[in-house]
Amino acid sequence: MTAMIEFDEKLVETLRSITTVGIHNAVRGFSGLLGHKLEFGDPDVKVVPLTQIPMMVGGPETEAAGIYLRAEGDFNAQIMMILPLEKAFQLVDLLMEQPEGTTTFLGSLERSALGEVGNMTGTFFMNAVANTLGREIRPTPPAVMVDMVGAILDIIVATTGGVSDHVLLIQTCFKDGSRSVLTDFWVIPDAQSLQALQQAEKKA
């Protein structure tokens, strides 16, 4: 069942151009929800050893909020947004039009607001990617988790770990005004979708 991907420069470039369009659109959706513009960096496409994944956002025991959904259809991928806890609180206050500092706990209402962020951002991302590829992609409902970073990222480890010891990760972060990171934004394409992309390239 091992799906080997030849990770060449061409694939990296293709992924970078596809996801950049998607991320532009995702940030537009997210900014619209917030009512002010977010900044973001160019996406980094890289292959990361599975064992490194839990260390990548502030250490495995750090408490954070994770918003997770899948892209399904002609291009399958996982999308994960990881927010430092205090940023998640601020975001909920903004979305619920409350003074900053009101939210100190993420209950079901607050989680549902964060889920909406996932919905919006994910859908905007997928629409742009679907347009670029000329294919159909649908988002699953989002899952919102508040837990240790390591435990949240175990989802990615568990879903990709059976296939490979490495994960192909497209990583960027959305920044709020100054330089502070509002959320990490990860896209992890399924191995089969990467293979399909590569084959399409060869034919072209």
Next chain:
Amino acid sequence: MKDPISVNLGEVVVSSDPADVLVAYGLGSCLGITMVDKQRHICGLLHAVLPHRMNGAHPHCAKYVDSGIEGLLEAMLKAGAERRNLIVRIAGGANMLTAAGLSKTFDVGTRNIESAHETLNRLNLPLHAEETGGHSGRTVRVYVASGRVTVRVVGGVEKDL
């Protein structure tokens, strides 16, 4: 005081140094398996990711619950532990995804717990205690000096397992 030894994904660590504390941070669906020989002061911790060993993986590969437990047992015995002294505990195996349509597909946590029970049964090793399942991540610590094993969830305090 020494820094705790972080036992990362797919790793197993066995120690007889009383100054050591072994830690598996932020276990979600992953499973932490501990073995303690109190008489000989030898402790081990495994951080396994998936339930069953894949074809081609090493028979003691610590990435998988089944082969990892065999590897941990072997490493404990090699370090001088006695099989009949071994106190085995497991923690982790949460299902992190509770959203409709997502959770069933990936319930690796539950399968990890099942695999641990099967493997321990097969090896005739009694399970002393477990804190598994649910929807929360856990950090597992093993204090080599006392043989104490603790579990902590987010926002909680360390509790003995």
